[in-house]
Amino acid sequence: MSILNRLRLTAHLDDAGLTTIWTDASATGVRQSNAHLESCSPCRARYAELASWLETLRLDATTEAHENFPPERLAAQHAQIFRRLEAAERPARVIAFPRFAQPLTSRTSHASRWIAAAAAAGLIVGVGVGQLMDLRHSLARATTDARVAPTTMARGVDPRMQPGNVTRDEAFLSDLDASLSRAAVPELRALDAFTPRASELPR
Amino acid sequence: MTGAQAAGFTGREADSSAASAVKALQAGGRHAEARERYAELVGRHQRRASRIAFHYMRDVAEADEAVQDAFVKAYSHLSSFREELPFEVWFTRILINGCLDRIKARTRRERWIAPMPDGPAGERDFGERVAGNDPSPEDQLLARERRERLARALAKLPERQRSVFMLSHYEGCTSREVSVVTGLNESTVRVHLFRAIRKLRTLLGEGHAAETKVEKRRVHS
Numbered sequence: 154m155s156i157l158n159r160l161r162l163t164a165h166l167d168d169a170g171l172t173t174i175w176t177d178a179s180a181t182g183v184r185q186s187n188a189h190l191e192s193c194s195p196c197r198a199r200y201a202e203l204a205s206w207l208e209t210l211r212l213d214a215t216t217e218a219h220e221n222f223p224p225e226r227l228a229a230q231h232a233q234i235f236r237r238l239e240a241a242e243r244p245a246r247v248i249a250f251p252r253f254a255q256p257l258t259s260r261t262s263h264a265s266r267w268i269a270a271a272a273a274a275g276l277i278v279g280v281g282v283g284q285l286m287d288l289r290h291s292l293a294r295a296t297t298d299a300r301v302a303p304t305t306m307a308r309g310v311d312p313r314m315q316p317g318n319v320t321r322d323e324a325f326l327s328d329l330d331a332s333l334s335r336a337a338v339p340e341l342r343a344l345d346a347f348t349p350r351a352s353e354l355p356r
Numbered sequence: 357m358t359g360a361q362a363a364g365f366t367g368r369e370a371d372s373s374a375a376s377a378v379k380a381l382q383a384g385g386r387h388a389e390a391r392e393r394y395a396e397l398v399g400r401h402q403r404r405a406s407r408i409a410f411h412y413m414r415d416v417a418e419a420d421e422a423v424q425d426a427f428v429k430a431y432s433h434l435s436s437f438r439e440e441l442p443f444e445v446w447f448t449r450i451l452i453n454g455c456l457d458r459i460k461a462r463t464r465r466e467r468w469i470a471p472m473p474d475g476p477a478g479e480r481d482f483g484e485r486v487a488g489n490d491p492s493p494e495d496q497l498l499a500r501e502r503r504e505r506l507a508r509a510l511a512k513l514p515e516r517q518r519s520v521f522m523l524s525h526y527e528g529c530t531s532r533e534v535s536v537v538t539g540l541n542e543s544t545v546r547v548h549l550f551r552a553i554r555k556l557r558t559l560l561g562e563g564h565a566a567e568t569k570v571e572k573r574r575v576h577s
Contacts, residue, residue: 169554176550179524207525207553210506214526217503218407221416227402230420234398234427235391241432242387 164189166196171203371397371443379434391431398427401444404527405451411522412455414507422458426451445536452519452537509559513552520545521552 166174166189174187190196222230374396381390405426409419430437430447437446510518519538523529524545529537531545538545 168557169550172550172553172557176546176553179549206557210556211525213499213503213506214411215407216499218410219403221410221419222403222406226416226420227406230406230423231395231398231402234424235395237424237428238391238394238431241428242391 165193166190166199168203171196171200174200175203175207367400368442368444371400372439375434375437375443376439378431379437382434394431397443401447402427404444405447408448408451408522408527409455411510411526412452413458414511418458418462419455422451422455426454429454441536442533445533448523448537456515505560509556512559513555516540517548517552517555520548521556524549 166187174190190200374393378390378393378397381387381393402423405423406419409422409426410416413419413422426447430450433450437443510521513521516538520534520540523534523537524531531542531549534540534545535542540548
């Protein structure tokens, strides 16, 4: 045996070497015999540690998947798959266009038709009566105005000069005079003295 | 030949005959019978399919939908299935492609929409609610943390390495099967598997070391 081969046999396997052996075993399903691994117990222990770590990963992943897919969930999934397959095979349902669709008939259809007709009739009558009432009111107002206007015209008096209105104007003017004669604010008296009165202005 | 391998071959033969029968029934227009026969195939592969989809999606509802889509798609495209390929491999390819499409769509969606926080009634709690009460709460917490760490580490792997690792290690597929499913050649599959394990070891080792450091600091303070 050459020195190189002897060295190769005695040198410990590194992580990559162990992974290669494991990968080959996993790919083929059979672990190839490795001379060093057979003879070296530390390397065998490290290989066993690697294999056990990978097995833990596999078990964890499988357990998690199984926990998330219990038999009930799988049964529901199975049923759903076949519902979808059936639906896919069933010929497409064509919905009739409303014009050609069968008219909806029910026992209450006559009654509801009568109710609708009565409601429509009620509405029309209501609107008609409303319009008539409004017409009557406006006619009555027009007649009253026509009656009042000739009497006022006959008297020859301007409506603005009626007694009530005159009294109100006089009161307003006397109020104005009173406020002008009253010098309420002493500070404004000088200003007031300078301001010419309407009577003082030249005509 | 081991017992499991023998069982696998028997299963494959059964799959092959069921798939051929479904195909013939579909061609003859006997859809109800075809569906009945297809139920056999669904029953045999449903659990495994859900597991694979969950490893990819990390979300129960999305994994569920991905599995449904894959079975519906496989049924409607069964005419293109070639018997020389095991049904399992053909179906897994459909499933994985669907999952990858969904992940792409989700990534696009998440770019624009803020994620919902995991509420007490969230999907993530479903497993916890239905899980058996054998392990102690502490064990459950540790297991959950370990799984989350593993999921984070797996998510950091490139897509091909992740697929190869999950199919080879979790599902026990040989490099030839993985090569058929992924479209990579066998030696590339082995390289990806090797790299995936090395990277996972680094990532999980680093994560574990960092957590231990934090724990030690907490104890000292």
